[in-house]
Amino acid sequence: MCYTLVNKYNVPGPRYTSYPTVPYWNADDFSLKDWKSSVLKAFSDSDLEAGISLYIHLPFCESLCTFCGCHKRITKKHDVERPYIHAILREWDLYLKLLPQKPLIKALHIGGGTPTFFSPKNLHYLITGILKRAMVADEHEFSFEGHPNNTTKEHLQTLFDLGFRRVSFGVQDYNETVQHAIHRIQTFEQVAYVTKTAREMGYTSVGHDLIFGLPRQTLEHVQETIEKTKQLKPDRIAFYSYAHVPWRKGNGQRGFGDADVPKGQEKLEQYTAGKKALIAAGYHDIGMDHFALLQDTLYKAFETNQLHRNFMGYTEVRTKLMIGLGASAISDSWYAFAQNVKGVEEYMHLLNNNIFPVYRGHILNEEDLVIRKHILNLMCTFKTSWSDEEDWFEALPNVLSRFEEMEHDDLVKIDSNALEVTDKGKPFIRNICMAFDLLLNRKQPETKLFSMTV
The missing domain is CATH 3.80.30.20 (tm_1862 like domain)
Known part of the structure; x- marks a missing residue:
């Protein structure tokens, strides 16, 4: 794992034992x-x-x-x-x-x-x-x-x-x-x-x-x-x-x-x-x-x-x-x-x-259930897909836009209907899940909540 990447991605973030996270x-x-x-x-x-x-x-x-x-x-x-x-x-x-x-x-x-x-x-x-x-x-x-x-x-x-x-x-x-x-x-x-x-x-x-x-x-x-x-x-x-x-x-x-x-x-x-x-x-x-x-x-x-x-x-x-x-x-x-x-x-x-x-x-509302499934997929299999209609959600294009830097850094691979975490990206799995976390991205915490991701 590159020290430059650690400096870049080492931020406070959830451990995703659930979605939505407790806070x-x-x-x-x-x-x-x-x-x-x-x-x-x-x-x-x-x-x-x-x-x-x-x-x-x-x-x-x-x-x-x-x-x-x-x-x-x-x-x-x-x-x-x-x-x-x-x-x-x-x-x-x-x-x-x-x-x-x-x-x-x-x-x-x-x-x-x-x-x-x-x-x-x-x-x-x-x-x-x-x-x-x-x-x-x-x-x-x-x-x-x-x-x-x-x-x-x-x-x-x-x-x-x-x-x-x-x-x-x-x-x-x-x-x-x-x-x-x-x-x-x-x-x-x-x-x-x-x-x-x-x-x-x-x-x-x-x-x-x-x-x-x-x-x-x-x-x-x-x-x-x-x-x-x-x-x-x-x-x-x-x-x-x-x-x-x-x-x-x-x-x-x-x-x-x-x-x-x-x-x-x-x-x-x-x-x-x-x-x-x-x-x-x-x-x-x-x-x-x-x-x-x-x-x-x-x-x-x-x-x-x-x-x-x-x-x-x-x-x-x-x-x-x-x-x-x-x-x-x-x-x-x-x-x-x-x-x-x-x-x-x-x-x-x-x-x-x-x-x-x-x-x-x-x-959990319908949106929560879909996001929960994607985050669970990532945490357990290092990949997720939205090829099935039930796994697509309205904010997906915005979520995928957050991966531009991670894709450039070779942490993820994305095609038209799936995302896969590379070996290089596995240590940053919490950061990758955070990109899918709609609630976190809509309202960043105002106080300290989470430990560092790396």
Whole structure:
């Protein structure tokens, strides 16, 4: 990747886990009644075998990782576990009462926070409480995020026995200087132990999350981390750019200054060296930020154009309805988005009174649905087309005019009815999606909202 191109295109931009992006949701025209209607429509549009996806947000962590931008609650008091689980099960019950028949669960992901903050016993109680009132697809994907320091063999076995076959471990970087800067201290030996234990137990996909551009991180740190990662050979790797957003409330990024964060040429070198090393080790570049070995289901989904992207990240399972359970969780019915209240106490209070904890959302109009499809195509397949009449939209000529510079820089190739991202353009996929983002282009943000695109 050319440093000149980075200077040119490195601007604040969304990561496109949704379109419209959350800051551009039309909350004024959203209502819980409309959200429920969209859930029923998505459920009825899908045949029973298509199933639904569930995301469960467990927000608790024992300590604050200062690189993290997720919604979380820091506490060492584990007596919060059972009451929070009871609230989640009440929320699930509200959705089950809304749906006309028992749902088929195709995908289930537990995120956080730190899901393994919860004891194996309580995780068993939670998942069995979810599954006993639903059906589970034969070809299902159950996955969870694990912290290497507190994921025990009992955690892994408990969830394996419940049908989980994929786990991702947050590694970030192995260097002690970087670990102290981001307050995430874990040894290579601990990561090796949980990786090996999961594999021996029968998990078919073990993933590691790595980050470049972290505070006080150098090129050598990234190279050393990837060398150690190659020794463990995880099935898939998320190699993220650190999102420096210190203005966001509660993320802990005020503990270091802008001068501590790699930028420009330095960050570019970290990314380029990391990607080169991963590809040389047999990993394949998939979507944005992701790499997978040939045998991993994520690679197979990419090869067969089945890759999907939502608030759970990249997944090989595509369902029209994704229900998010837990404080701050976001649901997606394809026709609408809905987010739960972020405060743990407020979330639990509402559920104790059998009230849906949704506090904002967005109902997609016809234009939104078309743009969403194009951005999803780009994020998952690096190409999109408007050859079908239903994929054409009135603003398309104006959108295509925005690609003049990118086409000149060989980032995209455009013909009469399609656009394809070149290998040179893949690192700039967020910029390419931004050209399609009608809402962003109609009204640029007046305050800081997004991290840098590169």
